[in-house]
Amino acid sequence: MRTIPSATLIVIALLACACSAVAQGSQPQSSAQDQKVIDYLVKDWGEDYSVTTVDQAMKAVKVESSEETRFRIGSYIKAHPELHEVIRRWGWVTLVLTPEEKLIARALINAQRDGKPAPSLSELTKAVGIKEPDVKRGIAMLTRYEILTKDSKAAEYTVAPRYIKWEPRLDFVFHNLTLDGGRQFSVN
Amino acid sequence: MTALLLVSMFVGARAQQNDAVPQIALSTLEGQILRSDDLKDKIVVLDFWATWCEKCVNEIPQFNKLEKDYSSRGVQLIGLAVQSGWASDIQKFVKEYNMHYTVLVGNDDTVADFGVISFPNTYVIAPGWKLYKKYSGVSENKAANIRQDIEALLKAKESQKGSRQ
Numbered sequence: 001m002r003t004i005p006s007a008t009l010i011v012i013a014l015l016a017c018a019c020s021a022v023a024q025g026s027q028p029q030s031s032a033q034d035q036k037v038i039d040y041l042v043k044d045w046g047e048d049y050s051v052t053t054v055d056q057a058m059k060a061v062k063v064e065s066s067e068e069t070r071f072r073i074g075s076y077i078k079a080h081p082e083l084h085e086v087i088r089r090w091g092w093v094t095l096v097l098t099p100e101e102k103l104i105a106r107a108l109i110n111a112q113r114d115g116k117p118a119p120s121l122s123e124l125t126k127a128v129g130i131k132e133p134d135v136k137r138g139i140a141m142l143t144r145y146e147i148l149t150k151d152s153k154a155a156e157y158t159v160a161p162r163y164i165k166w167e168p169r170l171d172f173v174f175h176n177l178t179l180d181g182g183r184q185f186s187v188n
Numbered sequence: 189m190t191a192l193l194l195v196s197m198f199v200g201a202r203a204q205q206n207d208a209v210p211q212i213a214l215s216t217l218e219g220q221i222l223r224s225d226d227l228k229d230k231i232v233v234l235d236f237w238a239t240w241c242e243k244c245v246n247e248i249p250q251f252n253k254l255e256k257d258y259s260s261r262g263v264q265l266i267g268l269a270v271q272s273g274w275a276s277d278i279q280k281f282v283k284e285y286n287m288h289y290t291v292l293v294g295n296d297d298t299v300a301d302f303g304v305i306s307f308p309n310t311y312v313i314a315p316g317w318k319l320y321k322k323y324s325g326v327s328e329n330k331a332a333n334i335r336q337d338i339e340a341l342l343k344a345k346e347s348q349k350g351s352r353q
Contacts, residue, residue: 081271082240088271162300 034073036061041077041095045086050185051174053095060184067137070096071144078145090188091168097141099173103128104138105147106171109159118156207319209234209311210301214268214292217275217282222266222292224317231263231341232313233334236294236304239272239281243326244308248285250331254338255289262345263338265289270299312337315345 037057044052044060054073055065063069074096081087087095097105107119107127119127124135139157142148147170148157163170174186213223235251237244248267255265267289269278275293282291302309310323312334321337323330 080273080277082238082273082277162296165300167296167300 031072033061033063034069034076037063037069037073038076038083042084044183044185045084048177048185049187050177051086051090051094051172051188052185053098055098056176056184056186067141071141074145090172091170093145093147093168093170094172096145097170098138100128100130100134101138101141102171102173104135105142105159105163108142108148108157109164109170112159113164118158209313209317209319210298211317212268212292212298214294214298215275217279217291217293219275222290227264227313228317229262229315231258231315231338231345232266232311232317233263233338234266234268234311234313236268236270236299236302236307236309236311238270238307239278241307245285247308247326247330248287252286252288254331254334257335258338258342259289261342263342267291268294268298270294270304310334312341314341 037054040061041052041054041057044050044057054070054077058065058070058073074092077083077087077096078092081092093102104124107124111118121132121135124139125132128135128138130138139148143150143157147160147163149160150156151158172188174188176184177187178184209224211224213221216222233251233254235244235247237247239245251265251267254263259265267287269291272278272281278291278293298304302311306324308323308326310330311319312321312323314320320341321333323334
């Protein structure tokens with residue numbers, strides 16, 4: 001069976017463990033800057049049919065790009081679907097994951113659903129059209145959100161059963177729009 | 189969390205006596221874990237609701253009344269809050285809506301396990317944690333029908349007790 005190399009898996013697993021407290025439902029402390037992004041999203045969602053994503057909002061409010069910040073804000077949105085109908089309608093994954101992370105997840109889901117071996121890093125690199133470090137980053141993020149779990153015996157990642165059944169669908173990628181004023185958002 | 193959850197406009201009741209109900213082990217707002225095993229001797233009315241679901245909120249007074257009328261007779265009313273944030277977020281609404289019955293904090297797994305695709309969604313559960321009836325959506329007669337279900341289950345429980353003696 002082709003698997004993601006074990007050294008890579010160990011690094012990713014360490015990252016995942018470090019964040020498991022957050023993913024398991026404890027309440028991560030959000031900063032004033034996180035709140036700014038969340039407030040922007042709540043105000044922006046639904047305007048002009050927008051399905052604005054976390055990374056778009058971070059750019060809009062000029063928050064420095066960081067996986068950690070994106071994860072913190074994403075975790076908050078995951079835990080708070082009551083904030084806006086857009087979260088409930090499209091699912092938190094649509095708003096929180098990047099298009100690349102969605103493609104990685106889709107490749108892993110499809111393989112698992114079809115009973116095929118998990119795609120290797122190089123296969124994912126080709127399938128998604130991004131570099132290997134970005135695939136590793138994407139896998140790490142999907143693990144932090146508990147979409148992927150690592151099977152320690154098989155040294156392989158498995159997709160949480162709910163996502164295999166598309167609950168929720170995590171491959172919605174919408175058109176991106178940029179208005180004259182510079183506002184960017186995805187639209188369904 | 190599950191996307192595309194809808195608020196149901198219509199009610200549909202489905203009787204599936206003796207169907208198993210997914211097991212639960214969920215936190216109350218006070219942080220205690222309530223398990224389905226703890227409820228196996230009771231008649232349970234389990235209502236899936238969300239703080240933002242107006243139709244669910246409208247039903248709360250009727251559930252309060254059921255709780256008042258039946259809690260002393262081994263009936264447990266539970267409002268299972270999903271898609272509503274953390275316990276601290278839900279607590280505010282419980283106070284605002286004056287809910288008198290137990291509220292549990294649900295999660296994505298609960299929604300998936302029960303196959304909830306709309307709100308409100310109410311389960312009448314017989315002793316032994318067996319599904320007696322499921323109500324999807326709202327209707328004028330829902331509370332009255334649940335009351336009838338409870339009475340029927342109480343009667344069955346009483347007659348079972350009698351036949352054992």
